[in-house]
Amino acid sequence: MSDGAVSPDTSTEIEDPHEGGFRAHTAITTERGGPRYGEFSEQVRTLMDRARYACPTPELTDELIDQLAAINDKLAAVRIDEWHSPAGTRIDLPARGNITLPPFEVTDVNDDGVFATVTFRDFHLGGNKAAHGGQVAVAFDDLGGYASAVAIQGVSRTAYLTVQYRSITPLNTPLQCRTWAEKVDGRKVFIKGTIHDGDRLCAEMDALFIKLNPGQQ
């Protein structure tokens, strides 16, 4: 750490023996970042929402830059590796606490796949109040990876992922996402997915995930 500051979190920055690019033994947690980490994530998302639609005066922009720079300095001082950060490992929070994903809540995992409620926010705007197509693919990639992990009980990477955009995917609306393994052929896991707004199909996914070999990055 360049400024000599020592964060309590960095004490957990230990090398974890692992089998590939995605670590099979990434420690999931409900505690990292403290009991209010979910509120912190929500504030970050709200910041992105507000920034997306804000038109600040030049004076307010100056003020915000200073405030955000101060916040960024505080966060830089507690930077940690991806395997131990709360973002991505807090399984009690929407999208495992990963603020880069459209927030989703997994509601069921069973033989029919992974079922989740996903809500695209203001900052996922593509245009005319619809979600950006790339953000729809992000949701599918993560929840498709989840379905692949369930199917093979291991880690995989996306080889391809195609999305058919069937109708507008609305913002700020809880949507029903389902992803499931259609077929497993050796290391190849063929994944399908849908996102619905009620009865209306918004988008469909067709993807191939490849199970990583031991030691594969």
Ligand SMILES: CCCCCCCCCCCCCC(=O)SCCNC(=O)CCNC(=O)[C@H](O)C(C)(C)COP(=O)(O)OP(=O)(O)OC[C@H]1O[C@@H](n2cnc3c(N)ncnc32)[C@H](O)[C@@H]1OP(=O)(O)O
């Ligand atoms: C409670 C907590 C739950 C936690 C859940 C966590 C979920 C997290 C979810 C996060 C999710 C995030 C996920 C992400 O974001 S992953 C990030 C995005 N993906 C990547 O960066 C992947 C980049 N590509 C690669 O690394 C390699 O190409 C891979 C690993 C994919 C395959 O290279 P590898 O050298 O290993 O394998 P191979 O080349 O011998 O191929 C093997 C077989 O596959 C067939 N093949 C390969 N590619 C294609 C293709 N494009 N179309 C059709 N077929 C294809 C191939 O013909 C062969 O078939 P066959 O000859 O055997 O029949």
